[in-house]
Amino acid sequence: MRIVAKGLTYVYNPKSPFATQALKGVDLTIEEGEFFGIIGHTGSGKSTFVQHLNALIRLTGGELKIGDYDLADKKCKVLELRSKVGMVFQYPEYQLFAETVKKDVGFGLKNFRKGISEEEADAAIREALRVAGIDYDEVAEKSPFELSGGQRRRVAIAGVIVTKPEVLILDEPAAGLDPLGKKELMELLHAIHGQWCKTVVIVSHDMDEIAENCTHAAVFSEGRVALCGTPKEIFSRGDELAAMGLGVPVTARAAQIMRGRGYAVNTDFTCDDFVNKVLALYRAENAAGAPAGGTHKESAGGAGDAE
Amino acid sequence: MEEFTTVSEAAEEGVPAQAEAPVPAVRFENVKYTYDDDEEGTVFAVNGVTLTIRAGEFVAVLGRNGSGKSTLAKLINALLRPTEGKVTVFGLDTADAKKAFEIRKSAGMVFQNPDNQTVASVVEDDVAFGPENIGVPREEIGERITAALEAVGMTEFRHATPSRLSGGQKQRIAIAGVLAIQPKIMILDESTAMLDPKGRREVMDVVKKLNKEQGMTVILITHFMEEALEAERAVVMHRGEVVMDGTPEEIFARADELETYNLTLPRAAYICRRLQEAGMPVGNAFNAEELAEAICASLQKG
Amino acid sequence: MLNDVTFGQYYPTKSFVHNMDPRAKLLFVIAYIVAIFIANNFFGLILVTLALIFFILLARVPFGRVLRSIKMILFLIVFTAILNLLFYAGGENDIVLAQWWIITISWQSIINTIFLAMRLLLLVLGTALLTLTTTPVALTDGIESLLKPLKYIKFPVHELALIMSIALRFIPSLMEETNRIISAQKARGANFEKGGLIKRAKAMIPVLIPLLVSAFRRAEDLGDAMDARCYSGAKGRTKYKKLTFTWRDLLGLLFFAALITGIVLLNTYLLGRFDIIWQVQQWFGI
Structure with a gap:
């Protein structure tokens, strides 16, 4: 129904x-x-x-x-x-x-x-x-x-x-x-x-x-x-939630901080997905061999925009 | 505020100056407790616990429901008396019925259900209940209420009705009611279990402040792993026994062991561990901020 | 639905009446009740009514709030009034208006009914004003203090007062709980509205049992909490709130002395209750 x-x-x-x-x-x-x-x-x-x-x-x-x-x-x-x-x-x-x-x-x-x-x-x-x-x-x-x-x-x-x-x-x-x-x-x-x-x-x-x-x-x-x-969608809007006095999941908070540091994780904020996406990022980083963080902004996608 | 600092000073003064081993706030010596004492082959809710808690320490006691952690709490302030072994609070034996009053004066306790601890319909009357019981002179009770409500940040609710307050506020009033007795130890028996995140935060902030600023010994019984991180020491109970004892970081580093006691890691620590298991070299993290730092650091190095 | 019961509902504001000593207020309520019952004509009751209105204004409690307290016992008042109207056994001089079987309605019975209803209403409103202006704690303190002499005959005054204040304190909690349990059982298809008295009483079992269990659990918790806060009976206990008579209470005392004197005078020098009939007849030339 x-x-x-x-x-x-x-x-x-x-x-x-x-x-x-x-x-x-x-x-x-x-x-x-x-x-x-x-x-x-x-x-x-x-x-x-x-x-x-x-x-x-x-x-x-x-x-x-x-x-x-x-x-x-x-x-x-x-x-x-x-x-x-x-x-x-x-x-x-x-x-x-x-x-x-x-x-x-x-x-x-x-x-x-x-x-x-x-x-x-x-x-x-x-x-x-x-x-x-x-x-x-x-x-x-x-x-x-x-x-x-x-x-x-x-x-x-x-x-x-x-x-x-x-x-x-x-x-x-x-x-x-x-x-x-x-x-x-x-x-x-x-x-x-x-x-x-x-x-x-x-x-x-x-x-x-x-x-x-x-x-x-x-x-x-x-x-x-x-x-x-x-x-x-909801937890990508951490600032709005904070304004209402509500928190976000640990994964969303971590993703938000990482985005500020130039690492975008396009996750649905479940633990499993977050772990997989971080690992993917890590492997991509290793494969590319390039340590610069700022180049990954293009993968921001649906994770919302903190900037 | 003044009274509390003097109390904690008194607690420190009470420590014999010459002794290398100061009188501990709480001492369990091979303590057993059972709720049904006449049967053979009884189940011990607390089964051979030996534990020392120093004055001024902030200890979290973790464990599943039914692990004996609440029984442990009630043994401290003589609500229960050990079936075997000995519990002392600042050297006073809880088995001695005549000492119960003294013990409860120095070891206050806040319970789980915020609705079932208030005796009066007005906040200040409720806070006054403890001091009235121990015969504090009238003028001083007023001062104690003022100080206690200030310490928990509830001054403006002095004349309010407890039933109209939020869960977190009710628990802060319960803490104030204990503070007004001026104890040296504050036991919180799952006092945050029935609160929403905001209420939990309020109570934890008050408790941390009491520990830091007034040197209050805090024993926090909880099943929220995140709360244990705010303590300086964590004790894990399992089937009536103390099975782990150390700093929260040490405890959470032993994830496999925790799992055997049916406890989980704080979420950030759990994610961290999964990343480590998958071969990503991240440092340990216990909250979202640390997790993000650890991941970023690892990515940069990579 | 259970939330609008006035019982034990303190109306928090600052006023002359709120600041009076609860013992004085208790005594005044007794004096007020005495006044209601010694008044034997309408002038006396009107005087009491005026006194009540004066005190409500003084207490700065909205009239609506005071009047709401009638709601609970309105049925009782109407019921007694009707009984009185129909079965009033008057004297020989009754002016009978209607008669059927054992029922007689006379001018006297009508007057008497109005008189009775007024008395009941005044009674309820006056006591409601007491609970509206006095916290339950102050009230029990007052009762404890007034009953103190009974300690010498081993009457457990302190325990009784504590039980009363705790009971008052738990009423809102238990009501909230009742509402929640009722909702939960309704969600499982329980019906509390339909059926006869017995069926409805039976329907309450799924509410009453959890409520009882919860009350016991609360009592156990509260016992622990009181123990932990060093409760050990009345011995060696001090009291935070000291009750002191002030100029307010003295004024109140004078006021009620005047009220009772006034009513006695009205009783003596003015007409009796039924003389109003005679008067009305005079006015309208019946």
Whole structure:
């Protein structure tokens, strides 16, 4: 499903002294199949925007279409939409409640598909847990509170993907995890993206994470989309990001400095690509045998222009 | 500010002048700790740790979740008492229940969740909580609050409500609450884990400043490798044991070993290593600036 | 949706009322409540209303902010008023307007209802003004100080005050958390709006359990944090905020003494509650 927002506005506590305009006209399109990143400070409007996507916040200004669902339409089938747009909140493991893992994962399924047979539900739960990297036979009858933190997060994610949503949105999915936990979680999201949910949207503060994983990203600032494009396009504009108080990935920062020194690396800012491009540069340098750095400016290409 | 410098001076004065080996800030002697003590074949969260932290040191404790690093932290200020072995803080044994008060006065602790550490609904009342507990006279509490808030750069929020502040600001208030007790050691138990990059930066800047300017002993428990680079010493925990101990640069130079403990390198160091493995002669680098320098230097030589 | 509850919501500004001693304010609120209940005619209540308006102006809190506190208990007020209107058991002299089965509406019951509603409203608004102008911490300090004599009968005054202030402090956190959990469960298809009372209560289980678990986790964290900051009970503890009576409180004291005296005088020298009926009849020649 394609997500199209036009001129989206939203005000918290309207008509009160505490009124704050969280969204001031958001225009954003997320194509089907993308692994989309949403970047921005706390208070930039990104959470408000994301909560619009499955009607947790009802549309009050502007247009929002998700596939065939028109959120501006009062008759829009919200429950149906929610089953197709899954939403994983921050620290989702704290929202588990049922006495067994199986019941918790099945909660959404039974809400969305009333009267689903036990066998069918069981199969779906088994499948969702498998995708989330959890062994059904081992944990299904356990209390979610007996599991480790990392396992609980996976169970919580299984509880959302169990309805096979077409779009999966995750708010800071890796928050609080240690480096390996983060890496494993991102691998899980790629697996889900490949075989389960067509579109994945993550909200993240971690620029390296965005650069490594996303096909496209949008930067929110003060209730608007300030930048939108591929990570390569976005992180080439380090100065603009800095002006918004945001950083860039290590690769982008290094590339920026190198460009200032006369070495242009035309990279998409993933670690792999950066390493390959630097190595290519090094080999070219060696082959040419010419130590001068200033002659390589012509390869600047899409890496943007710092000069 | 004045009080803090006097405290750190006092800490230095407290060191016996004649001794070659000054009293360490924290000393672990073959310490074991288990959460379930009556079972046979128990799992030790901390399993035979021997470690000395000097006064004024800035130590980062690294490790995966569940490696025992938080247990280690709680053993220092007597929130937990060792099952086996001995923990001393400036020579005071934490096993002695009567000393707990003294120990906590000299070893303050900031926790992970910024929402769960404040007791009061107004910043200054919260900062006052510690000094009130240790019986500081009223007039002095006011001065301590002023100094503590200044040290963390939160002076203008003295009358604010903590629940309205950002995560980074809340943690700075928590630090101020500890500073007002005037401890010699500041333990941060994953205090940056729940913060955004901006909040993390704020907390790290405050902590570094306390260490540099006031000689505060800092023990930073974290799983952000980049944060460890700001410390002068890094200790790696794995399954309850201290498995690596050295400067952060030394630790990160032993990448293969780190990997066996399921830890990753800081990203810049990782890229650097990949380049080295591919045969490019680049020097070690730990952040983006150093990485760019190293690559440029290598390219120029090439 | 849970954010606009006025409870414990301090309105931060500087004013005469904000600067008063919380103990004095607590005593004044008690005096104010006494005034409301000893007033037995409309003149007395109007006098109390004027006093309230005077204090709201003095506190520099917007009227809308004070009025918002009614929202929470509006239902209660309307409910009691209706009950009172329909089932007021009057005396023999009641001027009955309508009667059906056990329901009687008389001039007296109408008057009584208006009187009751006014009392309730004044009660709520006055106490709301207290919480709007006094931080929860000051309030609990005030209560602790006023209850101090009870220490001698081993009543845990300090602990009680601390529990109260911590509870107040955690209300915003828990509300935020509640909202987040509700959203998360809604995203999983939960429906909190449909169905009867029992069904809706059942629907709350996926919210209440995580909330409870989280409250316990918070309590544990907070316990550690308090221990780490050397908390060891009331013994040997000092207090940063000293409560001192000032000229403001003296003025307040005089004001409330005057108010109560005024109401007693009005009660004695002016007409009773129902005499207004007689008066209205006089005015309109009914």
